[in-house]
Amino acid sequence: AQKITQTQPGMFVQEKEAVTLDCTYDTSDPSYGLFWYKQPSSGEMIFLIYQGSYDQQNATEGRYSLNFQKARKSANLVISASQLGDSAMYFCAMREGPSGGSYIPTFGRGTSLIVHP
Amino acid sequence: DTAVSQTPKYLVTQMGNDKSIKCEQNLGHDTMYWYKQDSKKFLKIMFSYNNKELIINETVPNRFSPKSPDKAHLNLHINSLELGDSAVYFCASSQRTSVQETQYFGPGTRLLVL
Numbered sequence: 001a002q003k004i005t006q007t008q009p010g011m012f013v014q015e016k017e018a019v020t021l022d023c024t025y026d027t028s029d030p031s032y033g034l035f036w037y038k039q040p041s042s043g044e045m046i047f048l049i050y051q052g053s054y055d056q057q058n059a060t061e062g063r064y065s066l067n068f069q070k071a072r073k074s075a076n077l078v079i080s081a082s083q084l085g086d087s088a089m090y091f092c093a094m095r096e097g098p099s100g101g102s103y104i105p106t107f108g109r110g111t112s113l114i115v116h117p
Numbered sequence: 118d119t120a121v122s123q124t125p126k127y128l129v130t131q132m133g134n135d136k137s138i139k140c141e142q143n144l145g146h147d148t149m150y151w152y153k154q155d156s157k158k159f160l161k162i163m164f165s166y167n168n169k170e171l172i173i174n175e176t177v178p179n180r181f182s183p184k185s186p187d188k189a190h191l192n193l194h195i196n197s198l199e200l201g202d203s204a205v206y207f208c209a210s211s212q213r214t215s216v217q218e219t220q221y222f223g224p225g226t227r228l229l230v231l
Contacts (some may be wrong), residue, residue, distance in 0.1 A: 033216040039158075043137035045207060052217050089158055095216045103214045104148070104173055107160040 001028065004092050004108035006113075012083045021077040021111045023092030031097035034075040036066065039110070040088040045074070051075055062084050082115045089113075119145050121223040123208050125200070129229045130198055138193045138226045141210030146221075148172075148214045149191035151183060160207070166191055166193040167214050197229045 005024045015017040025034065036048040051059045051066045059066040067076040079086055092108040127172045128145035130136055142149060150173070151163040164183040171183070180196045195202060205225045211218040 031216050033218075035219065043205065043225050043227075045160075045209075045225075046223065047219050050217065050219055071147075091160065095218070097216050103166075103216065104175075105162055105220060110158050110160075 002108075003096075003106045004094055006090075006092055006108035006111050008111045009109075011046045011111055013085050013113065015084060015113055015115055015117050016081055018078060018080045019082055019113065021079070021090050021092075021113065022076065023108060025073050025075060026093075027073075027093050027094065029096040029098075033095045034066070034068070035093040035095075035105075036064070036075075036077045037091045037093060037107075038086075038088045039091065040085075043089075049077065074111075079113075084115050084117060087113060087115045121208060121210055121221050123206075123223040123226050125226060126224060127227050127229075129231065130231055132198055132200060134198050135196045135216070136198060136228075137195070138206055138208075138228075140191045140193070140206075140223055141229065142189055142209055142210040142223075144212075145190055145220065146210040146212050147211075148211045148218070150209040150211075150220060150223075151191065151193050152209065154205040154207060156204070164193075165191075165214070167198070172214060200230050203228055203230045 032053045034051045038046045049061045063080045065078045089110045091110045148167045150165045154160045166185040169185045183196045185191045208223040209220040211220045
């Protein structure tokens with residue numbers, strides 16, 4: 001079974017609008033971390049935001065926020081006020097603790113976001 | 118002052134050859150990783166070293182051999198290259214091996230096997 005599921009292979013959004021990229025995860029370990037990375041067409045992997053399983057509040061970093069719903073095992077990325085430079089692939093990732101996955105990082109298959117002017 | 122660097126950036130070679138990819142990080146991190154990203158952008162971990170010790174060794178052909186001479190370097194040697202090895206290989210590092218440690222990635226090495 002996939003540990004990280006990103007159901008949207010592609011998303012389109014108008015510049016200046018908000019967009020939500022979906023991510024659901026599967027783990028039985030109470031301790032885990034969730035990450036989002038951005039990969040523009042130039043190819044590098046850029047860390048965006050982190051959410052820990054014990055964090056009480058949703059993580060935010062500038063225009064990025066993580067909508068963490070623990071009971072539903074979802075960790076959606078919200079990008080507010082989209083910019084043309086946000087066009088990229090976005091990957092959700094998870095690291096589980098020792099009882100789940102021995103800290104092995106697992107990545108989803110990514111969502112391609114295109115921002116229209 | 119690049120945090121995680123890889124050389125070479127591009128590598129084009131013939132089937133059957135042996136090649137190496139080098140990775141260095143200047144972040145003072147203890148843990149380093151190798152990932153393979155296939156043509157469909159799927160990113161899969163191959164190896165991880167913590168303080169020069171191998172801690173993650175996923176199902177990878179034994180033609181792939183990582184070597185960590187010190188904790189700032191993790192090289193990947195590939196023997197008898199095959200067409201299916203064509204991919205982008207990313208090196209990454211994190212402070213430690215724990216659930217909250219962010220990985221920082223190198224720019225990637227684009228390997229094409231002809």
